[in-house]
Amino acid sequence: MLKQPASAVIPGSGAISTTGDKSSSQSPAPQAKTESRPPSINAGKQSQTLCRNILIHGYCKYENSGCIFRHDTTPAQSQSPAKLEGSKKRLNVDSPSFMPGSVGSGGAATQSALSVQSADSAIFVPRMATPVSDPTQSKSYTNVTGVDIYGQKPVLNSQFAHGYHPISQPMGVDSSPVPQSIQAPTYDYSSIGPYTQPSQDLYYHQAQPAHYQPLNYHLYAPLPPHSINALPYQRTVQGFFLSDNLREELQRKTEATLQILPTSGLPETLDVYYSLVPLDTNTEKSSRIFGYSSWIYKAFSKSDGNTYALRRLEGFKLTDEKAIATVQQWRRLSNANIVTLFEAFTTRAFGDNSIIFVYDYHPLSSTLFDTHFGASARYPISRSPVVPEQVLWSYLVQLSSALKTIHSANLAARVLDPSKVILTSKMRVRLSAVGIMDVISGNGDYNSRAESIAAIQQDDLYNLGRLILSIACNNHAISANATVPSQVIAKSLEYAGQSYSVGLKTALLYLLGNRPVSAVAIGTDGLQEPLKSIEEFLRIIAPYLQQNLNSSLHYQDTLESELCKELENGRLVRMLCKFNFINERPEYDHDSAWSETGDRYLLKLFRDYVFHQSDENGHPVVDLGHVLRCLNKLDAGVDEKIMLVSRDEQSCLVVSYKELKNCVDAVFRDLSRPNG
Numbered sequence: 093m094l095k096q097p098a099s100a101v102i103p104g105s106g107a108i109s110t111t112g113d114k115s116s117s118q119s120p121a122p123q124a125k126t127e128s129r130p131p132s133i134n135a136g137k138q139s140q141t142l143c144r145n146i147l148i149h150g151y152c153k154y155e156n157s158g159c160i161f162r163h164d165t166t167p168a169q170s171q172s173p174a175k176l177e178g179s180k181k182r183l184n185v186d187s188p189s190f191m192p193g194s195v196g197s198g199g200a201a202t203q204s205a206l207s208v209q210s211a212d213s214a215i216f217v218p219r220m221a222t223p224v225s226d227p228t229q230s231k232s233y234t235n236v237t238g239v240d241i242y243g244q245k246p247v248l249n250s251q252f253a254h255g256y257h258p259i260s261q262p263m264g265v266d267s268s269p270v271p272q273s274i275q276a277p278t279y280d281y282s283s284i285g286p287y288t289q290p291s292q293d294l295y296y297h298q299a300q301p302a303h304y305q306p307l308n309y310h311l312y313a314p315l316p317p318h319s320i321n322a323l324p325y326q327r328t329v330q331g332f333f334l335s336d337n338l339r340e341e342l343q344r345k346t347e348a349t350l351q352i353l354p355t356s357g358l359p360e361t362l363d364v365y366y367s368l369v370p371l372d373t374n375t376e377k378s379s380r381i382f383g384y385s386s387w388i389y390k391a392f393s394k395s396d397g398n399t400y401a402l403r404r405l406e407g408f409k410l411t412d413e414k415a416i417a418t419v420q421q422w423r424r425l426s427n428a429n430i431v432t433l434f435e436a437f438t439t440r441a442f443g444d445n446s447i448i449f450v451y452d453y454h455p456l457s458s459t460l461f462d463t464h465f466g467a468s469a470r471y472p473i474s475r476s477p478v479v480p481e482q483v484l485w486s487y488l489v490q491l492s493s494a495l496k497t498i499h500s501a502n503l504a505a506r507v508l509d510p511s512k513v514i515l516t517s518k519m520r521v522r523l524s525a526v527g528i529m530d531v532i533s534g535n536g537d538y539n540s541r542a543e544s545i546a547a548i549q550q551d552d553l554y555n556l557g558r559l560i561l562s563i564a565c566n567n568h569a570i571s572a573n574a575t576v577p578s579q580v581i582a583k584s585l586e587y588a589g590q591s592y593s594v595g596l597k598t599a600l601l602y603l604l605g606n607r608p609v610s611a612v613a614i615g616t617d618g619l620q621e622p623l624k625s626i627e628e629f630l631r632i633i634a635p636y637l638q639q640n641l642n643s644s645l646h647y648q649d650t651l652e653s654e655l656c657k658e659l660e661n662g663r664l665v666r667m668l669c670k671f672n673f674i675n676e677r678p679e680y681d682h683d684s685a686w687s688e689t690g691d692r693y694l695l696k697l698f699r700d701y702v703f704h705q706s707d708e709n710g711h712p713v714v715d716l717g718h719v720l721r722c723l724n725k726l727d728a729g730v731d732e733k734i735m736l737v738s739r740d741e742q743s744c745l746v747v748s749y750k751e752l753k754n755c756v757d758a759v760f761r762d763l764s765r766p767n768g
């Protein structure tokens with residue numbers, strides 16, 4: 093229970109009586125008392141005054157028990173005697189309909205119903221800090237004490253102990269009545285410590301009838317996948333935010349991307365690249381793969397500010413300029429399992445002849461070699477020698493997809509080694525050194541050597557088989573040695589057949605099988621044999637492609653769901669930033685005229701309403717659900733009205749989120765104007 097103010101609220105009409113202005117109210121209780129009171133000299137006058145209960149509730153339950161106010165809504169002057177007689181009926185067909193929002197809009201009935209005291213109240217005329225963007229949106233905050241908040245500063249001395257006063261009446265979509273049958277499920281929020289019960293709005297977003305259909309921009313609409321049957325204690329506040337694991341991983345990647353090494357001893361710049369950071373985990377360089385020692389660095393680009401991975405081949409002297417042109421062919425490839433190659437250039441910045449290949453940078457990646465054969469694995473798959481079959485299929489499918497793109501572009505991967513396949517997140521592999529062999533072997537002009545490319549593509553299939561088999565058998569030698577004896581391959585296949593399914597063995601047999609490695613293959617029977625192809629291989633593993641597609645779509649759903657949460661939170665951050673720009677500005681510290689007048693005063697009260705509520709015992713109410721709900725409604729600018737109470741509880745303001753949003757925008761625009 094949150095503390096209630098000592099004030100009565102008249103929804104919609106804006107007429108509110110407070111402890112500070114008791115005289116201006118006309119409540120049912122005093123009216124009831126008047127029954128026993130002797131008729132006063134004002135009795136005749138009062139009988140001309142329309143009973144306020146008629147205005148507010150449409151009827152007065154004291155009408156027949158002594159209420160001396162008028163209950164016929166036809167203007168008194170124009171009432172015929174016959175009508176006057178009939179005026180004892182509560183409402184009749186001539187009764188004007190009740191218009192909750194008519195205060196201030198000049199409704200005749202409303203005006204005639206205002207008491208003499210109300211007539212004395214100052215008319216609230218908001219002062220515009222800057223013109224509001226939408227001229228049709230008139231501001232009409234209801235100042236319940238009759239104090240013009242724009243001209244006169246309310247007294248705000250006492251300790252704040254203002255309560256929780258939502259006037260949750262149907263002014264907007266979310267306040268419309270919810271049918272009983274589709275009430276939002278009860279949500280147990282008790283498990284999350286100080287956070288109290290969240291709003292129904294946070295969870296409940298489909299029960300509104302179709303005719304209340306403006307978009308509910310202030311509601312959270314979590315996307316699937318949801319955790320099925322989660323117990324209350326499992327549904328924590330984390331449900332509103334990015335999962336911890338994902339957030340941590342993304343943050344670590346950001347950190348790695350931004351890392352710099354001021355004293356690395358590396359050249360300060362390489363072409364347009366600067367701030368080089370070595371990525372090699374292995375300081376002992378071998379020339380096994382490329383025939384040259386290779387190094388890899390992270391660097392920022394001056395031209396676009398992005399981060400790239402620069403692979404350097406030490407001591408390479410380019411003799412054929414045309415060879416480097418093949419990079420353009422690689423650059424055009426678009427495949428999620430290939431690290432994009434952007435450009436290549438030669439340099440003497442390291443004091444030798446080096447060639448640099450520029451790739452996309454994938455922070456915190458780890459090679460398949462490090463993962464399965466190395467001492468440290470960034471994405472540990474399994475420490476047991478038997479790698480789960482699902483993992484092998486995942487690699488096989490992804491690398492096949494990469495080969496399909498490469499072969500379709502009339503190119504060949506040529507390097508399919510565990511040290512040149514990187515894991516960029518869990519089970520996500522990419523070929524990391526494409527295009528290099530084409531440049532350094534000067535063999536890029538495949539068009540003139542159709543036979544050669546076909547043969548190299550056959551090698552790709554064979555090398556893919558060796559790569560997967562070496563991981564399946566936990567034997568690096570199978571992939572490290574290009575001329576591994578066929579007996580070793582056969583024995584390893586037999587071994588793999590014991591641990592893995594027939595499907596996997598069949599796939600590996602196709603890749604490693606005794607097919608010709610030349611474009612025109614002649615079999616032992618003298619007949620021409622068809623070449624293996626990646627298309628044919630994909631047909632063989634088709635059932636496993638579906639499984640892989642399914643899991644990657646599941647993962648995509650999960651990420652989209654996480655993104656959806658952050659979308660909402662992004663809006664809140666924006667709103668909070670604006671809010672903090674406005675509230676408690678130190679330069680206006682001693683200028684209460686700044687913070688306690690006009691739009692800014694409303695926002696100050698709104699901040700108290702959102703963050704600084706206290707319960708009936710004076711304890712702070714820490715309700716994250718309430719905060720999220722309020723800020724989302726503010727950002728969406730819904731029509732729902734709330735009552736803001738000053739810290740001394742002497743004045744209340746009824747204001748809609750829409751008006752508050754206009755205030756935020758106006759004040760923020762004011763602040764951001766060059767001359768402030």
Ligand SMILES: Nc1ncnc2c1ncn2[C@@H]1O[C@H](COP(=O)(O)OP(=O)(O)OP(=O)(O)O)[C@@H](O)[C@H]1O
Binds near residue numbers: 459461
């Ligand atoms: N494009 C890239 N983006 C980010 N990191 C990468 C990229 N390519 C490779 N790496 C990382 O750089 C490190 C070194 O890669 P490299 O290919 O040199 O492997 P290596 O094991 O050192 O092989 P070698 O002995 O042949 O140099 C690995 O941790 C790898 O994950």
